[in-house]
Amino acid sequence: MTLAAPTPTGNAVVASGYAARRALGSVLSFFRRQPVGSIGVVLMLIVAFAGIFANVLAPYNPTANDFAAMTQPPSWAHWLGTDQLGRDLLSRILFGARTALVVGVTSAVVGGASGLVLGVGSAYFGGRIDLVLQRLLDIVMSFPLIIMALAVVSIFGTGVHNVIFAITIPLIPRCARVVRSSALAIREVPYIDAARALGYSHRRIILRHMVPNVVAPFLIMLTSFVGQAILAEAALSYLGLGVQEPVPAWGLMLQGGAEEYATTAPWIAIFPGLAIMLTVFGINLFGDALRDVLDPKLRDR
Amino acid sequence: MKTTLLVAGLAVAGALSAVPAQANETPKHGGTLTYLIPADAPPSFDGHREETYATVHATAPFYSVLIRVNPENPASPTDFVCDLCTAMPKPTDGGKTYTFKIRQGVKFADGSPLTAYDVAASWNEITFPPQGVLSARGTDYRDLIAKIEAPDANTVVFHLKFATAAFLPALADPFAYIYEKKILDDPTKGPHWYEKNILGSGPFVFSGYQIGQKITGDRNPNYYHKGLPYLDHIVGIFAPKQATRVDAIRSDRAAIEFRGLPPSARDQLKQELGNKITVQESPWNCGSDLFFNEKKKPFDDPRVRRALSLAINRWGGAPALSKIAIVKTVGGITFPGSPLAATKSELQQMAGFWPDINKSRAEARKLLKEAGAEGISFELLNRDVDQPYKYVGIWLVDQWSKIGLHVTQRILPTGPWFAAMRSGNFSVVHYPICHAVVNPLLDVQPYLPASAENMGGTPDAQEMDMYNKMLHETDPTKQHAEMVAFEKYVMDTKAHATQIIWWNRIVPYRSYVKGWKISPSHYINQDLSNIWLDQATVSQ
Numbered sequence: 001m002t003l004a005a006p007t008p009t010g011n012a013v014v015a016s017g018y019a020a021r022r023a024l025g026s027v028l029s030f031f032r033r034q035p036v037g038s039i040g041v042v043l044m045l046i047v048a049f050a051g052i053f054a055n056v057l058a059p060y061n062p063t064a065n066d067f068a069a070m071t072q073p074p075s076w077a078h079w080l081g082t083d084q085l086g087r088d089l090l091s092r093i094l095f096g097a098r099t100a101l102v103v104g105v106t107s108a109v110v111g112g113a114s115g116l117v118l119g120v121g122s123a124y125f126g127g128r129i130d131l132v133l134q135r136l137l138d139i140v141m142s143f144p145l146i147i148m149a150l151a152v153v154s155i156f157g158t159g160v161h162n163v164i165f166a167i168t169i170p171l172i173p174r175c176a177r178v179v180r181s182s183a184l185a186i187r188e189v190p191y192i193d194a195a196r197a198l199g200y201s202h203r204r205i206i207l208r209h210m211v212p213n214v215v216a217p218f219l220i221m222l223t224s225f226v227g228q229a230i231l232a233e234a235a236l237s238y239l240g241l242g243v244q245e246p247v248p249a250w251g252l253m254l255q256g257g258a259e260e261y262a263t264t265a266p267w268i269a270i271f272p273g274l275a276i277m278l279t280v281f282g283i284n285l286f287g288d289a290l291r292d293v294l295d296p297k298l299r300d301r
Numbered sequence: 302m303k304t305t306l307l308v309a310g311l312a313v314a315g316a317l318s319a320v321p322a323q324a325n326e327t328p329k330h331g332g333t334l335t336y337l338i339p340a341d342a343p344p345s346f347d348g349h350r351e352e353t354y355a356t357v358h359a360t361a362p363f364y365s366v367l368i369r370v371n372p373e374n375p376a377s378p379t380d381f382v383c384d385l386c387t388a389m390p391k392p393t394d395g396g397k398t399y400t401f402k403i404r405q406g407v408k409f410a411d412g413s414p415l416t417a418y419d420v421a422a423s424w425n426e427i428t429f430p431p432q433g434v435l436s437a438r439g440t441d442y443r444d445l446i447a448k449i450e451a452p453d454a455n456t457v458v459f460h461l462k463f464a465t466a467a468f469l470p471a472l473a474d475p476f477a478y479i480y481e482k483k484i485l486d487d488p489t490k491g492p493h494w495y496e497k498n499i500l501g502s503g504p505f506v507f508s509g510y511q512i513g514q515k516i517t518g519d520r521n522p523n524y525y526h527k528g529l530p531y532l533d534h535i536v537g538i539f540a541p542k543q544a545t546r547v548d549a550i551r552s553d554r555a556a557i558e559f560r561g562l563p564p565s566a567r568d569q570l571k572q573e574l575g576n577k578i579t580v581q582e583s584p585w586n587c588g589s590d591l592f593f594n595e596k597k598k599p600f601d602d603p604r605v606r607r608a609l610s611l612a613i614n615r616w617g618g619a620p621a622l623s624k625i626a627i628v629k630t631v632g633g634i635t636f637p638g639s640p641l642a643a644t645k646s647e648l649q650q651m652a653g654f655w656p657d658i659n660k661s662r663a664e665a666r667k668l669l670k671e672a673g674a675e676g677i678s679f680e681l682l683n684r685d686v687d688q689p690y691k692y693v694g695i696w697l698v699d700q701w702s703k704i705g706l707h708v709t710q711r712i713l714p715t716g717p718w719f720a721a722m723r724s725g726n727f728s729v730v731h732y733p734i735c736h737a738v739v740n741p742l743l744d745v746q747p748y749l750p751a752s753a754e755n756m757g758g759t760p761d762a763q764e765m766d767m768y769n770k771m772l773h774e775t776d777p778t779k780q781h782a783e784m785v786a787f788e789k790y791v792m793d794t795k796a797h798a799t800q801i802i803w804w805n806r807i808v809p810y811r812s813y814v815k816g817w818k819i820s821p822s823h824y825i826n827q828d829l830s831n832i833w834l835d836q837a838t839v840s841q
Contacts, residue, residue: 067621
């Protein structure tokens with residue numbers, strides 16, 4: 001009896017099956033070890049699901065005025081009630097999740113990725129490049145996030161794209177600063193010297209040898225950035241500087257009518273407020289749990 | 302003329318029905334009125350230069366005017382009385398000359414006597430401003446007035462270019478403060494001095510101003526209307542946020558806000574405070590208009606402009622919008638109910654006012670198809686003010702979606718909003734226009750192609766001819782017909798612009814405030830001389 005040597009395809013199937021099992025195991029382990037963080041994951045998944053499938057889930061057109069149903073309290077017809085223009089709040093919140101996700105995730109990913117490259121690059125090259133970059137980042141960081149975002153929106157105007165840009169800019173130095181501190185330590189380890197000695201390009205050393213080693217703090221920051229970006233978007237929209245009516249957005253739903261009807265139709269303000277709170281709460285819980293998992297100092301506590 | 306009198310009579314009756322019974326009440330002297338001004342601060346104190354309520358609400362109590370709308374009957378568009386003159390004059394020279402006799406013994410707050418020379422100098426500065434001096438309504442007056450002169454210290458004569466019914470309402474402009482001639486003529490001061498200083502002869506004497514916070518005044522002991530004003534002091538508090546103003550009235554930190562609050566605030570205050578709150582309402586001489594940028598495709602095509610108007614269900618939307626916003630009445634470009642306004646049946650012949658909205662929208666789709674503009678996307682430029690700008694804007698976007706258009710809003714703060722309009726950086730703009738005294742002949746000027754307010758317009762000789770013919774017409778019946786034809790031309794045939802909905806003024810206030818009567822304009826009847834307080838302790 002002879003045993004056939006495993007084919008490359010067979011190896012790949014075995015390997016991918018193993019990887020899938022390992023990933024599932026990691027997820028289950030995360031849920032077991034981080035029950036509070038798991039709540040965060042569930043909340044985030046609900047928001048993501050709502051945003052992605054808003055056009056299927058929403059019972060009404062989120063921008064359609066219905067004057068026969070103005071300021072109706074929650075009912076079977078309108079589960080979360082209607083606003084002063086008769087628009088269904090549930091539909092607006094579901095579509096608002098899409099706006100929050102688009103702005104939050106895009107700003108966090110673009111801002112975080114830019115910060116990652118700048119932070120690692122700054123640490124790797126050091127010297128004058130580091131000095132100049134860090135002073136520039138100091139200047140940007142000297143403005144609180146919302147003030148910086150307000151300034152950017154004031155210059156470039158409102159709208160989804162400009163809001164994303166406005167929130168992305170202040171996130172870059174925050175990420176770069178944290179990543180740089182981790183990268184400075186990594187720059188001194190022997191394998192980086194070895195890579196240099198072997199004549200690897202700067203790009204290869206940064207992307208293949210340094211970046212993977214600062215991913216842990218980067219991912220933790222990224223989750224917090226999503227929450228911050230969603231809050232910033234809501235704040236800008238509330239101030240009338242974010243997305244504009246009738247686009248459904250949670251911060252916008254808290255503006256104007258919500259203030260005017262705070263006592264007579266409180267559901268207009270309560271539900272979008274809850275949506276913001278639960279989403280940011282979920283993201284923060286997940287971020288905390290992720291830090292606990294990825295930080296070796298905290299892992300065994 | 303009969304029509305004019307009938308409408309004026311109806312207006313008076315309407316006004317009286319809006320005002321709580323005050324006939325048996327004897328006015329009391331004394332007290333301080335604290336009122337709210339819904340703005341950050343006035344751009345300047347100069348009434349001749351400005352056209353905002355922020356200026357007139359803050360400064361009107363300190364100034365006199367030549368004639369004014371009768372403060373006891375401010376709802377009437379035809380009831381004018383003297384302020385500084387002694388009697389309303391009969392025109393001479395075929396209706397082209399008005400001679401006013403000026404009161405004797407009137408003094409400015411600095412003690413200088415007020416004479417006809419001051420009145421003529423002020424009106425000359427308004428009508429024919431010197432180089433470098435802005436006059437908000439100068440163009441309107443220059444169309445009518447040829448010359449203003451003071452032959453002696455007691456007489457002012459206005460020489461008109463032609464006889465017109467538009468003159469007296471224009472003269473009753475609440476911004477036309479009478480300034481001191483010696484200050485206007487002083488090379489070190491001049492008209493600009495009044496931008497930062499207040500010196501008039503009105504019922505109150507200016508006593509203090511904290512920028513963006515408050516303005517205060519004390520009773521003028523030398524005021525020429527006997528027994529007035531009733532109040533000892535006035536305090537105007539600047540409060541741009543509506544929630545702040547409602548809370549201030551609720552907690553009795555302030556007694557009244559004269560511009561107007563939305564229905565929700567009225568209902569809330571009335572529900573919480575019952576008979577401690579009195580409400581006056583009036584149709585408002587402010588209308589929400591749409592202007593199109595005719596220099597931009599596809600809005601250079603009248604079919605597209607007409608389609609946009611046809612899509613709007615004004616008759617269906619107005620009753621619902623009036624529950625949430627300060628709008629109410631469907632009308633053309635002239636103030637509804639005024640003698641020259643189109644009747645409902647006349648209006649229903651015009652694009653956008655048809656009684657059958659389905660037929661109207663089918664026509665809109667047809668026009669868009671013909672123009673090759675089906676399903677177009679564009680931005681509606683709007684102002685960052687809730688009432689009623691944003692409410693009307695959201696509703697318009699929804700209305701246009703019903704004919705397959707994809708419209709977004711570009712909402713800008715006041716400054717950038719004006720800048721975008723002036724630079725032509727818009728496609729369609731929601732641009733409400735407010736007027737003071739109801740004066741349709743002048744009030745329709747913003748729709749003229751040469752008007753500074755019609756920022757997307759293109760030259761139209763036929764429209765100008767129609768307007769000039771109407772302005773010179775003296776027979777009210779013919780003038781009405783000409784105005785209706787003008788409205789049809791502007792809103793339908795060429796669809797240069799269109800009226801969406803007229804505003805509704807709602808003023809809820811503390812019931813101890815007496816003597817004030819609402820008018821169709823938040824600019825007029827604001828000198829506060831006839832207001833009195835019906836309680837021993839008043840809001841501080």
